[in-house]
Amino acid sequence: MRHRSEGHASQGHALGGHALGGRVALVTGAGSGIGAACATRLAAEGARVGILDISPEAAHATASAITAQGGQALPLPCDVSQEPQVEAALAALTSAYGDRVDILHSNAAALGRDVYGRDHSLTDMDVDVWDRTMAVNLRGAMLMVKHTVPAMTEGGSIIVTASVSGLTGDTDHAAYGTSKAALTGFVRYVATMYGKRGIRCNAIAPALVMTPTAHRALGPDRLADKAAERLLPWACEMEDVANLVAFLASAESRCITGQTLVLDSGTLAHRPEHTLHAWREAAPQE
Numbered sequence: 001m002r003h004r005s006e007g008h009a010s011q012g013h014a015l016g017g018h019a020l021g022g023r024v025a026l027v028t029g030a031g032s033g034i035g036a037a038c039a040t041r042l043a044a045e046g047a048r049v050g051i052l053d054i055s056p057e058a059a060h061a062t063a064s065a066i067t068a069q070g071g072q073a074l075p076l077p078c079d080v081s082q083e084p085q086v087e088a089a090l091a092a093l094t095s096a097y098g099d100r101v102d103i104l105h106s107n108a109a110a111l112g113r114d115v116y117g118r119d120h121s122l123t124d125m126d127v128d129v130w131d132r133t134m135a136v137n138l139r140g141a142m143l144m145v146k147h148t149v150p151a152m153t154e155g156g157s158i159i160v161t162a163s164v165s166g167l168t169g170d171t172d173h174a175a176y177g178t179s180k181a182a183l184t185g186f187v188r189y190v191a192t193m194y195g196k197r198g199i200r201c202n203a204i205a206p207a208l209v210m211t212p213t214a215h216r217a218l219g220p221d222r223l224a225d226k227a228a229e230r231l232l233p234w235a236c237e238m239e240d241v242a243n244l245v246a247f248l249a250s251a252e253s254r255c256i257t258g259q260t261l262v263l264d265s266g267t268l269a270h271r272p273e274h275t276l277h278a279w280r281e282a283a284p285q286e
């Protein structure tokens with residue numbers, strides 16, 4: 001446990017410039033989608049960023065893209081569910097960037113066809129789907145926290161990607177949703193255990209985020225359904241998530257800890273059985 005105080009607001013750094021200059025960040029699942037966008041944003045804010053992903057090619061691609069833009073990034077191929085690999089990734093990060101980690105964004109999830117794509121009916125579920133989901137989504141977050149906190153500076157920030165799927169029920173993806181629900185409890189424990197050392201921990205819970213995978217996986221009907229549920233006309237883009245992560249990583253959010261912040265364009269803020277009816281009534285007749 002380090003005792004520095006670079007994360008305090010008295011140091012006066014603000015977003016939009018080099019708010020995270022001198023900081024070391026680690027983002028898991030940073031090879032694609034939300035993780036890549038958040039890692040790119042943290043690097044743009046001046047942080048040196050570990051790009052951790054189970055896919056070595058994806059980790060290298062994100063790191064190369066960041067360095068091509070003048071940022072500093074280190075590819076860290078690693079399966080977050082495997083403790084020796086997590087230890088080796090942290091050792092590589094601290095060896096490259098010094099014995100400190102200021103920001104952890106634990107974001108990786110098992111979203112492939114082999115796991116999420118088989119997470120359907122509970123009565124037919126293969127136990128390996130449940131176990132792999134929990135191993136990556138939940139144990140992975142625990143292992144990242146376990147091995148990052150000892151190197152974390154006072155003022156450090158841990159951000160965990162949960163999901164609105166952890167805040168509601170669904171007819172599908174019970175393993176995924178349960179793992180995300182557990183993460184919202186996990187962040188309260190981490191915040192409580194390490195708060196007195198000046199370390200914060202929060203979850204972000206997005207609804208649909210328009211990643212390349214989401215664009216590919218959802219057809220026009222599903223996208224229309226999701227648009228109908230939202231209060232706002234727009235869905236969340238990856239940059240919207242990166243904005244929130246950059247805020248939570250910075251001292252601008254120094255009094256926020258143990259929280260789950262929902263990014264859903266107003267999907268959960270209302271009762272669809274009321275609003276959908278009212279919106280239909282209000283729609284101009286053909």
Ligand SMILES: NC(=O)c1ccc[n+]([C@@H]2O[C@H](COP(=O)([O-])OP(=O)(O)OC[C@H]3O[C@@H](n4cnc5c(N)ncnc54)[C@H](O)[C@@H]3O)[C@@H](O)[C@H]2O)c1
Binds near residue numbers: 162
């Ligand atoms: N896209 C959305 O609509 C959405 C909504 C809510 C929450 N989320 C959450 O956001 C996070 C990122 O999702 P995304 O949409 O960017 O997906 P994505 O598939 O684009 O990215 C996930 C990344 O995690 C990596 N990964 C998978 N297993 C890993 C492991 N064991 N160890 C290390 N890396 C691993 C993958 O290789 C991939 O690069 C996930 O936690 C997901 O549950 C996404």
